[in-house]
Amino acid sequence: xxxxxxxxxxxxxxxxxxxxxxxxxxxxxxxxxxxxxxxxxxxxxxxxxxxxxxxxxxxxxxxxxxxxxxxxxxxxxxxxxxxxxxxxxxxxxxxxxxxxxxxxxxxxxxxxxxxxxxxxxxxxxxxxxxxxxxxxxxxxxxxxxxxxxxxxxxxxxxxxxxxxxxxxxxxxxxxxxxxxxxxxxxxxxxxxxxxxxxxxxxxxxxxxxxxxxxxxxxxxxxxxxxxxxxxxxxxxxxxxxxxxxxxxxxxxxxxxxxxxxxxxxxxxxxxxxxxxxxxxxxxxxxxxxxxxxxxxxxxxxxxxxxxxxxxxxxxxxxxxxxxxxxxxxxxxxxxxxxxxxxxxxxxxxxxxxxxxxxxxxxxxxxxxxxxxxxxxxxxxxxxx
Numbered sequence: 001x002x003x004x005x006x007x008x009x010x011x012x013x014x015x016x017x018x019x020x021x022x023x024x025x026x027x028x029x030x031x032x033x034x035x036x037x038x039x040x041x042x043x044x045x046x047x048x049x050x051x052x053x054x055x056x057x058x059x060x061x062x063x064x065x066x067x068x069x070x071x072x073x074x075x076x077x078x079x080x081x082x083x084x085x086x087x088x089x090x091x092x093x094x095x096x097x098x099x100x101x102x103x104x105x106x107x108x109x110x111x112x113x114x115x116x117x118x119x120x121x122x123x124x125x126x127x128x129x130x131x132x133x134x135x136x137x138x139x140x141x142x143x144x145x146x147x148x149x150x151x152x153x154x155x156x157x158x159x160x161x162x163x164x165x166x167x168x169x170x171x172x173x174x175x176x177x178x179x180x181x182x183x184x185x186x187x188x189x190x191x192x193x194x195x196x197x198x199x200x201x202x203x204x205x206x207x208x209x210x211x212x213x214x215x216x217x218x219x220x221x222x223x224x225x226x227x228x229x230x231x232x233x234x235x236x237x238x239x240x241x242x243x244x245x246x247x248x249x250x251x252x253x254x255x256x257x258x259x260x261x262x263x264x265x266x267x268x269x270x271x272x273x274x275x276x277x278x279x280x281x282x283x284x285x286x287x288x289x290x291x292x293x294x295x296x297x298x299x300x301x302x303x304x305x306x307x308x309x310x311x312x313x314x315x316x317x318x319x320x321x322x323x324x325x326x327x328x329x330x331x332x333x334x335x336x337x338x339x340x341x342x343x344x345x346x347x348x349x350x351x352x353x354x355x356x357x358x359x360x361x362x363x364x365x366x367x368x369x370x371x372x373x374x375x376x377x378x379x380x381x382x383x384x
Contacts, residue, residue: 011147012043015093016069018109019043023142026104032129036118039143040109041065041101044085045093051149055091056140057081057100058157058164060360061232061291062283064108067100075108076282083363090370096153103160104139105131105290113286114215126212128290132297133160137167141175151175154374158182158321158359159329160291163298166337169316170300178317178345180373182359183326185333186307186340187299192328195235196292199228203285212286225285226276228292233275235328238355242268311340319373321348321366323358345373 013019018040026034042065047053057067059080068079068086085091091098102110105128113128144152155176157165162184169179188196206224208214214221234242246268250256254264265273301307318341322334331349338347348369352358359366 012047012097013041015044016042018065018074020109021143021146023139023146026135026139026142028129028135029132029138030130034104034111034129034131037104037111037139037142038109038115039101039104039111039139041099041143042067042069043097043099044068044091045095045097047097051097052151052153053096054144054149054152055096055098056144056152056155056168057091057098058155058161059100059103060157060159060161061295062279062288063161064106065100065102065110066108067098080360084367084370090367090374099144099149101140101143103136103164103291105136105287105294107284107287110139112284113212113290114284123213123215125215125286128212128286130297131290131294133163133167133294134171136164136294137171140164140168141172151177153177154179156180156182156370156373159184159356160295162329163295166300166318169314169318170304170310173314173316176316178319178373180319180321180370181337182321183323183329183334183356184298185329186311186337187301188296189333193296195231195328196296199231200289200292202227202231203289206285209285212289215286220280221285222280225280225283225288226273228288229276229279230272233272236356238325238353238358239327240325241353241355244353246271307336308340311337312342314342317343317345319345319348319369321350321359321369323350323352323354323356323362325352325354326356326358328356348372 021039023037026037063080066075066079067081071078085098087094102108104110105112107114113124115124117124155165155168162181165179165181168176203221203224206221208219208221249267251265251267251270256264256266301310304310320334320338322331324331338344350358350362350365352362354361
């Protein structure tokens, strides 16, 4: 379903099915133009009479708009927040209309490097510009306005989604009622930039990269993407969790301790190989490069007098949550947000051996955080 810009009406796809809205040309923060942008989204629950019950979900780096529901031929993975969305669940579809968009630069329906360029129909490839977190919010804001939505009850996200949620509160404070920001900091740290830049270099060093113009070559830079994913996945998980699961145990039938080094693996190596293969099957390397660079550019203080000044200026009620074993966005970064936000609703610690991915895996704890975030609110107008 494609929705043309219609600022005075709301037209949404069937619940849990992809919809598309065209928003025209977008000028990035750095001055580049992305022509004829299409945004894919999904929704759950019904809009109420005045469209005031919208909650926007923001996905992480390799996520998409499919936040809830089974995998199918068009959506190769199950919803990334399955169990959180539905009747009487934390994101209660009897009360709220949940909308999740696919980020600009992605590869699941929203315009990105693999999308056809409007000038010639060939993939954007190397012509796709760099984008910032602010650009992703600009696109989402345009998409919601095109759907006739002029205010959202809340915005919720973790990791890249958390950075987007935080930027929403600073870029469009009159548009957002409240925000839940998880597993992110006020800006990318030097450690994060270094780790993420190394992942980009893995992909760009793959002979099949072709400067980003590999789409019509018949072979994708999956080897480089796989290396990037192995490193990234180690930052997503916890050291204790991985050691408990795998230790220094050899993969069955393989001997990594033979007299000469071979391709035989430890179990953790096999696990990382599997993660690399899974990502290559569902995600585009060009999008991975663009969105990883987007994370490197994250800095809410840029042009706003620095991090603390920007945070102090925030008036949108914002709850912050983080995982105590997160090595990618350590908990001290969420503590910094909570200390300095101008209207902080509180700081929630997710205790987990899993690490950064805890906001996706620790269902009961995160369910409780979301319910706390949304509780004791005035009654919303009934659905139309």
